[in-house]
Amino acid sequence: MSVGSFVAGRVLVVDDEEALTDLIAMALREADYDVTVAHSVASGSALLDIAEFDVALLDMHLGDGKGTELLRRLVDEGAATESIMLTGDRDVPTVVEVMKLGACDYLVKPTPIHELEIAVARAKERHRLKAENAALKARLQRHELRGVVVTEDPRFLEVIRSLHQIAPTDLPVILQGESGTGKAMLARAIHDASHHKMEPFVEFSCAGVTEGILERELFGYERGAFEGASERRPGLLETVDRGTLFLEEIWAMGTALQAKFLQVLDSQEYSRIGSSRPIRVRMRLACGSTRDLVALVATGMFSRELHYRLNGVTLNVPPLRERPADVLPLALHFLRVHGQGKKLSPRALDSLKSYPWPGNVRELEMVIQRASALASGEAIEPKDLPFASAATS
Numbered sequence: 001m002s003v004g005s006f007v008a009g010r011v012l013v014v015d016d017e018e019a020l021t022d023l024i025a026m027a028l029r030e031a032d033y034d035v036t037v038a039h040s041v042a043s044g045s046a047l048l049d050i051a052e053f054d055v056a057l058l059d060m061h062l063g064d065g066k067g068t069e070l071l072r073r074l075v076d077e078g079a080a081t082e083s084i085m086l087t088g089d090r091d092v093p094t095v096v097e098v099m100k101l102g103a104c105d106y107l108v109k110p111t112p113i114h115e116l117e118i119a120v121a122r123a124k125e126r127h128r129l130k131a132e133n134a135a136l137k138a139r140l141q142r143h144e145l146r147g148v149v150v151t152e153d154p155r156f157l158e159v160i161r162s163l164h165q166i167a168p169t170d171l172p173v174i175l176q177g178e179s180g181t182g183k184a185m186l187a188r189a190i191h192d193a194s195h196h197k198m199e200p201f202v203e204f205s206c207a208g209v210t211e212g213i214l215e216r217e218l219f220g221y222e223r224g225a226f227e228g229a230s231e232r233r234p235g236l237l238e239t240v241d242r243g244t245l246f247l248e249e250i251w252a253m254g255t256a257l258q259a260k261f262l263q264v265l266d267s268q269e270y271s272r273i274g275s276s277r278p279i280r281v282r283m284r285l286a287c288g289s290t291r292d293l294v295a296l297v298a299t300g301m302f303s304r305e306l307h308y309r310l311n312g313v314t315l316n317v318p319p320l321r322e323r324p325a326d327v328l329p330l331a332l333h334f335l336r337v338h339g340q341g342k343k344l345s346p347r348a349l350d351s352l353k354s355y356p357w358p359g360n361v362r363e364l365e366m367v368i369q370r371a372s373a374l375a376s377g378e379a380i381e382p383k384d385l386p387f388a389s390a391a392t393s
Contacts, residue, residue: 008032009124010052014044014067015059015086020109024057027113028120041065048073053081055123057116058103060087060094068101075102080131082123086111150333153323159186159315167193172285172310174250174293177317180362183288184246186317191244196284199243202236207249215257216273225274237270237281250287250310251296258303265309285310320357320364327353330361334368342372345379355387 011033015021018039025035036051038044041064048070056074058067071083084105085098095106104126105119151157166173167190175183184203191201206214220235236245247253253261264270265285269278287310296302320326331344331352344352348371357363371384 009054009120009127010034010036011120012036012038012044012047012051012053012056012081014038014041014057014062014070016040016061016063017059023113024116027117031117031121033120039063041067041069044070045073048079052079054127055120056081056083057120058083058085060085060089060098068098071098071101071103080127082127082130084119084123150326150329151323152325152329153318155318156323156326159317162313162315163190163193166190166313168195169312170284171312173287173312174310174314175286175288175317176293176314177288177290178319178360179290180360181317181319182361183317184248186315187244187246187286187288190286191246191284194244194284196242196244200240201244201246202240203246203248204236205248206252208252211254211257214253215260218257218261219270220272222272222274225272229274232272235272237264237283238272238279240283241281242283244284244286246286246288248288249290251289251291251293251302255303258306262303262306262309265306320360324353327357327364330364331368334365335372338365338369339372341378342375343379345381347382348380348385351382351385351387355385 008031011028013021013024013028013035014037015024016039021037021039025037028035036047036053038047039062041062044058044067056070058070060067067085067087071085073079074081074083082104083102084107085103086107086109087094088109090108098106104123107116107119151160163186173187173190175186177183187203188201191197204217209217216233216235218235218237220233220238221229223229223232264281268282269280271278293302293307293311293314297304297307320330328349331349335342335344352364352367359366367385367387368380370386371380375381375384
């Protein structure tokens with residue numbers, strides 16, 4: 001394996017036949033694995049004390065014991081390492097024993113090197129999937145989504161529960177609610193809790209741009225595709241490949257572009273403007289809308305077929321005025337982020353609770369940020385709140 005090359009995984013090989021371990025190590029290193037070799041239970045156990053491995057190849061019979069001792073240790077410690085047993089025994093009871101102990105595979109010597117490489121690759125993939133599932137499970141158990149989306153409101157908690165359920169899937173999501181309710185934050189939370197989390201999260205608003213500009217942003221274009229296209233430019237679909245695309249205000253997409261976008265979703269292919277070469281795209285799609293898409297479908301302003309394709313799950317995000325229990329925890333959260341050590345006086349808190357928040361969570365954050373910067377004392381008072389000061393002036 002060359003210096004700086006890709007490492008396919010970390011493998012521990014424990015076998016007392018040095019010629020065999022040398023052969024295995026050489027083959028696996030050529031396949032870009034980081035390989036560590038031991039020749040006894042004692043040396044293998046010592047390596048497990050100081051390092052973690054994705055896969056362990058364990059010989060059944062070693063000079064100072066059995067490889068099953070190491071297998072039991074890995075299982076008892078809850079290690080993520082996947083174990084493959086190597087042995088000359090072909091009897092069924094032995095196979096059953098090691099599989100019950102927790103081995104993921106069993107190879108009988110002499111095993112062709114290519115079969116061993118396949119077994120290691122399979123075990124490494126099993127390790128990767130288990131690690132991803134464990135991370136997601138831990139994230140959900142710690143309520144990280146709830147930690148990002150600060151709420152004590154029953155309706156919003158139901159939204160969060162739905163996020164927990166759909167995040168591990170590839171279902172498209174429609175987030176419907178007023179401006180400033182946190183739809184983009186929820187879309188990001190879904191992405192961060194999905195198997196796309198290591199891939200790009202791309203956000204773009206369809207509102208306020210012309211059909212032509214939106215098409216260029218989505219699909220990209222080739223040099224000379226239109227006047228002013230002086231160089232090739234990749235679009236959002238190319239940028240987001242394998243990740244999550246969040247299209248805010250999807251209702252603003254024109255009918256012609258809706259049809260073209262639907263074709264992309266169905267075929268998972270598109271071409272840059274000015275090119276006929278198909279480009280493959282795989283992505284998780286989330287859409288935000290301040291308008292009722294079902295009502296727009298009924299009036300013919302939004303494609304029924306596209307709505308069918310987008311509507312894996314629709315989550316209605318309640319406005320802040322319908323979540324009075326969230327004003328205090330959100331205000332305290334924004335104080336921790338922007339407060340510069342400031343506190344909220346009881347009268348200021350009363351003002352926050354009584355205000356209808358037409359700008360929703362976005363407005364609350366800006367109010368706290370502004371008040372923290374302008375308050376002259378240690379505590380934020382009603383006079384520091386723009387809506388309270390305006391009412392009393």
